[in-house]
Amino acid sequence: MGWSTTPGIWIGAIGTICLFSLIYRENRAYRLFEHLFIGLAAGYTIKTIWTDTIYPQWYLPLIHGRWPMIFVLFLGCLFYTIYSRKYNWMSRISIGILLGLVAGQIFQQTASDYIPQIRTSFKPLHVTPAMIPKGSQLTVTGITLNNLLFVVILVAVLVYFFFSIEHKSKVLGGTARLGRLTMMFAFGAIFGSTVMARMALLIDRVWFLMHDWLHVAH
Amino acid sequence: MGEYLVRMQSIDRRILYAVLLVIVVAGLLLPKGLGVNVGPQARMLYNAVQSAPTDKIAIVSVNWSASSQGENRPQTRVILTHLMSRHIRFLIMGFDPQSPTLAQEVAEELAPQFGYKYGVNWVNVGYRPQVETTLKSLVQDIPATFKEDAIERKPLSSFPAMAGVKNIRDVGVIVEVSPSGTYKAWVQLVVGTTSAPYCFCPTSVMAPEVFTYLDSGQIKGMLFGIKGAAEYEELLVENGVLKERGFTTRAMTPVSLTLILLFVLIGLGNLGMFAARRAGRRS
Numbered sequence: 001m002g003w004s005t006t007p008g009i010w011i012g013a014i015g016t017i018c019l020f021s022l023i024y025r026e027n028r029a030y031r032l033f034e035h036l037f038i039g040l041a042a043g044y045t046i047k048t049i050w051t052d053t054i055y056p057q058w059y060l061p062l063i064h065g066r067w068p069m070i071f072v073l074f075l076g077c078l079f080y081t082i083y084s085r086k087y088n089w090m091s092r093i094s095i096g097i098l099l100g101l102v103a104g105q106i107f108q109q110t111a112s113d114y115i116p117q118i119r120t121s122f123k124p125l126h127v128t129p130a131m132i133p134k135g136s137q138l139t140v141t142g143i144t145l146n147n148l149l150f151v152v153i154l155v156a157v158l159v160y161f162f163f164s165i166e167h168k169s170k171v172l173g174g175t176a177r178l179g180r181l182t183m184m185f186a187f188g189a190i191f192g193s194t195v196m197a198r199m200a201l202l203i204d205r206v207w208f209l210m211h212d213w214l215h216v217a218h
Numbered sequence: 219m220g221e222y223l224v225r226m227q228s229i230d231r232r233i234l235y236a237v238l239l240v241i242v243v244a245g246l247l248l249p250k251g252l253g254v255n256v257g258p259q260a261r262m263l264y265n266a267v268q269s270a271p272t273d274k275i276a277i278v279s280v281n282w283s284a285s286s287q288g289e290n291r292p293q294t295r296v297i298l299t300h301l302m303s304r305h306i307r308f309l310i311m312g313f314d315p316q317s318p319t320l321a322q323e324v325a326e327e328l329a330p331q332f333g334y335k336y337g338v339n340w341v342n343v344g345y346r347p348q349v350e351t352t353l354k355s356l357v358q359d360i361p362a363t364f365k366e367d368a369i370e371r372k373p374l375s376s377f378p379a380m381a382g383v384k385n386i387r388d389v390g391v392i393v394e395v396s397p398s399g400t401y402k403a404w405v406q407l408v409v410g411t412t413s414a415p416y417c418f419c420p421t422s423v424m425a426p427e428v429f430t431y432l433d434s435g436q437i438k439g440m441l442f443g444i445k446g447a448a449e450y451e452e453l454l455v456e457n458g459v460l461k462e463r464g465f466t467t468r469a470m471t472p473v474s475l476t477l478i479l480l481f482v483l484i485g486l487g488n489l490g491m492f493a494a495r496r497a498g499r500r501s
Binding site: 052105108117119194195199201206217 | 444
């Protein structure tokens with residue numbers, strides 16, 4: 001029992017309280033720890049980029065004889081010529097290489113991302129008992145209703161984003177309204193999840209204060 | 219009465235935060251929690267890890283930092299607990315500078331319980347800044363992609379944990395714990411090149427957009443923020459891996475209580491709005 005005697009825990013606890021003090025009002029302690037937090041994170045990032053990436057992946061091979069690695073540094077430095085009016089054309093070499101690499105990848109990425117989703121959006125509206133997945137507790141009626149709901153919502157949302165024709169007719173306007181309504185459900189779910197995420201972060205900090213620092217919860 | 223209701227629209231935010239704090243503290247101190255119902259997404263992830271072959275390695279990709287550890291640390295903890303209980307070797311990697319260090323902390327904390335040793339049962343390859351090139355490379359050659367580990371700075375192939383691991387075909391299961399959209403890169407560049415199931419543990423904010431990928435089978439299981447981690451902990455207790463529920467399950471009580479508080483406050487705010495409208499019409 002009793003408070004923690006670890007200096008790291010105390011620094012963490014004081015930092016947490018000072019950052020939460022913003023809830024009451026803006027103050028210097030909050031500002032101090034905010035800058036400290038951002039500075040630490042930025043410093044740690046620079047250190048990790050060197051130790052985990054640049055040092056083992058570039059520097060070590062370079063000093064051990066793989067001299068062509070120097071061209072990587074040269075290509076990287078070309079990006080900075082963008083700040084010079086005279087030499088900014090040189091940055092286009094690096095940007096061009098990067099764009100080429102990304103454009104090549106996009107083909108694979110788009111196909112792998114969307115084709116399986118498009119394929120699974122074709123759901124059968126006439127379900128037979130043989131189509132029920134093994135171990136599933138759903139019935140034929142349940143799966144049919146589920147698939148019907150899926151198809152109706154999919155069509156309604158697609159119609160909502162179909163801007164080539166004005167949504168004046170009753171059928172088109174009504175379907176688009178249904179699409180908008182179903183999206184509202186999705187946005188509501190996202191808002192609820194966001195609240196839960198923020199609460200989880202608060203609970204984690206309160207637990208740190210109660211468990212690790214004050215030792216009042218076990 | 220109407221006057222009091224109108225005031226509900228402008229309650230001092232400091233009062234709201236104080237009530238919130240009291241509810242969170244009370245929720246954490248309650249001896250008996252509200253309980254957790256295990257959802258299908260967590261069960262799918264559990265089954266994916268449970269059916270992963272023990273002779274293959276698992277990849278645990280962690281992309282969280284101190285700012286999202288409230289949700290991502292419990293997720294990492296339950297996943298590593300399950301992997302260790304099955305004696306599956308694993309590789310920790312990350313696309314956030316802080317994440318491999320934080321995940322290493324979790325692994326080292328759990329290791330003594332399951333007799334795990336660094337290098338023999340797991341390796342940590344540290345941080346990589348570029349997601350796409352790293353993933354494209356690891357599909358073909360894992361040791362060449364990372365070269366050395368981030369803890370002992372030794373060649374990756376020299377570790378017993380990496381014995382027989384060449385490329386993505388030697389991976390039994392991939393689990394990513396992340397507050398960002400890196401799952402897309404995994405789905406686009408890795409899923410499809412391997413038979414290993416890819417599972418995702420996002421923060422609650424991210425989770426709704428992942429359901430499409432679960433439905434299409436591109437993602438085989440998901441932990442929905444801290445709730446998902448609590449569900450997974452419940453599954454670990456149900457199956458005898460853990461003897462008792464930990465902080466994750468306990469945290470669900472204040473989560474539920476704060477959501478109830480939110481409902482009440484939304485209700486009061488709306489009552490205040492209607493009261494104000496009525497008062498405006500009268501005057």
